[in-house]
Amino acid sequence: xxxxxxxxxxxxxxxxxxxxxxxxxxxxxxxxxxxxxxxxxxxxxxxxxxxxxxxxxxxxxxxxxxxxxxxxxxxxxxxxxxxxxxxxxxxxxxxxxxxxxxxxxxxxxxxxxxxxxxxxxxxxxxxxxxxxxxxxxxxxxxxxxxxxxxxxxxxxxxxxxxxxxxxxxxxxxxxxxxxxxxxxxxxxxxxxxxxxxxxxxxxxxxxxxxxxxxxxxxxxxxxxxxxxxxxxxxxxxxxxxxxxxxxxxx
Amino acid sequence: xxxxxxxxxxxxxxxxxxxxxxxxxxxxxxxxxxxxxxxxxxxxxxxxxxxxxxxxxxxxxxxxxxxxxxxxxxxxxxxxxxxxxxxxxxxxxxxxxxxxxxxxxxxxxxxxxxxxxxxxxxxxxxxxxxxxxxxxxxxxxxxxxxxxxxxxxxxxxxxxxxxxxxxxxxxxxxxxxxxxxxxxxxxxxxxxxxxxxxxxxxxxxxxx
Numbered sequence: 001x002x003x004x005x006x007x008x009x010x011x012x013x014x015x016x017x018x019x020x021x022x023x024x025x026x027x028x029x030x031x032x033x034x035x036x037x038x039x040x041x042x043x044x045x046x047x048x049x050x051x052x053x054x055x056x057x058x059x060x061x062x063x064x065x066x067x068x069x070x071x072x073x074x075x076x077x078x079x080x081x082x083x084x085x086x087x088x089x090x091x092x093x094x095x096x097x098x099x100x101x102x103x104x105x106x107x108x109x110x111x112x113x114x115x116x117x118x119x120x121x122x123x124x125x126x127x128x129x130x131x132x133x134x135x136x137x138x139x140x141x142x143x144x145x146x147x148x149x150x151x152x153x154x155x156x157x158x159x160x161x162x163x164x165x166x167x168x169x170x171x172x173x174x175x176x177x178x179x180x181x182x183x184x185x186x187x188x189x190x191x192x193x194x195x196x197x198x199x200x201x202x203x204x205x206x207x208x209x210x211x212x213x214x215x216x217x218x219x220x221x222x223x224x225x226x227x228x229x230x231x232x233x234x235x236x237x238x239x240x241x242x243x244x245x246x247x248x249x250x
Numbered sequence: 251x252x253x254x255x256x257x258x259x260x261x262x263x264x265x266x267x268x269x270x271x272x273x274x275x276x277x278x279x280x281x282x283x284x285x286x287x288x289x290x291x292x293x294x295x296x297x298x299x300x301x302x303x304x305x306x307x308x309x310x311x312x313x314x315x316x317x318x319x320x321x322x323x324x325x326x327x328x329x330x331x332x333x334x335x336x337x338x339x340x341x342x343x344x345x346x347x348x349x350x351x352x353x354x355x356x357x358x359x360x361x362x363x364x365x366x367x368x369x370x371x372x373x374x375x376x377x378x379x380x381x382x383x384x385x386x387x388x389x390x391x392x393x394x395x396x397x398x399x400x401x402x403x404x405x406x407x408x409x410x411x412x413x414x415x416x417x418x419x420x421x422x423x424x425x426x427x428x429x430x431x432x433x434x435x436x437x438x439x440x441x442x443x444x445x446x447x448x449x450x451x452x453x454x455x456x457x458x
Binding site: 036174196 | 404
């Protein structure tokens with residue numbers, strides 16, 4: 001299992017697109033802290049910010065794009081044709097030849113992805129929050145360790161969610177389109193909460209409750225409930241994807 | 251020998267000229283319209299638009315469903331570069347690259363206009379159709395340059411759905427230079443022309 005995880009890690013980190021995801025994820029949130037500093041300060045001064053402790057954390061939501069890209073490419077790279085002249089040959093055939101037990105392979109992929117996104121999320125969260133303290137000083141209350149851990153967990157879960165959807169669709173473009181539409185400034189799931197309160201339990205909205213305090217949704221969701229609901233979503237989708245992956249031809 | 255050369259020359263310059271263009275357009279249309287992924291994308295985009303309209307989503311529906319058109323443009327552009335390098339066969343049949351890529355653009359416009367119109371009317375914002383055609387073309391330009399489906403889709407979606415709203419929120423003064431979905435404005439035209447211009451130059455001078 002260790003060698004399998006090691007192999008998956010090396011495959012993932014050998015992809016140029018994965019590095020786009022890594023760099024984008026690392027830089028986006030800290031950059032936004034600096035770029036939005038004056039806007040955030042005036043928002044607090046005018047009393048528009050419901051909970052100043054959310055400043056910093058809310059930028060992590062944009063950096064999530066990096067984790068999504070990683071989750072997509074860890075699967076989609078296996079389904080990309082290996083050569084221009086052999087459109088039928090995919091890397092997945094070679095991978096399954098080396099590791100025919102599919103559930104073990106998937107587990108190794110999941111662990112490798114979670115390691116990368118976990119490290120990325122930890123570094124990004126730390127950098128973003130330290131930078132927020134530097135920029136805003138005492139305006140923003142110091143983050144509690146629990147919220148930081150929750151933000152990193154959200155980061156890892158979104159990566160896994162992206163890989164589960166990609167495994168189901170076997171197409172990176174579809175997953176990217178769905179996830180990017182949902183991570184826009186005013187996200188689709190957020191707007192759906194205006195239509196039905198149940199939309200607050202969609203994975204990306206509910207997960208944000210783990211570390212954000214002032215989300216404007218019609219239902220009250222505690223951080224622990226939020227974590228449980230989002231983990232259930234991801235586990236459920238991964239389970240469906242795993243069953244299909246085992247039964248479908250590669 | 252010289253007689254044959256004259257026939258080709260005459261055919262290329264006079265009566266054959268217009269026929270040539272028609273055949274080129276027909277060939278490109280044939281390739282584009284027989285792609286199942288394009289029809290699936292168009293159908294899904296329309297269905298999602300209708301659904302969002304049905305649940306009475308606050309704000310513009312097209313802001314979200316423009317994603318479908320971005321994907322449509324990317325797919326139309328990268329299909330010849332994906333799997334099997336079909337572009338080489340195409341270039342063997344039609345080595346003149348400028349007419350080739352221009353006919354690709356024309357065919358994509360003809361394909362997108364009715365779909366954009368239908369989706370815009372479904373969304374209840376008929377004025378947005380022009381904007382949807384523009385983003386499709388811009389995405390196809392990105393597709394020609396990036397040549398990789400996932401990479402191009404990520405770039406196009408990231409630019410129009412993430413970067414533009416973020417930048418316009420941070421810099422309200424720069425709003426004139428940013429496309430504002432779903433408005434048919436100079437900025438949207440400018441972005442599309444830039445993307446297509448770069449694509450044409452890159453396609454003309456880069457190895458296939």
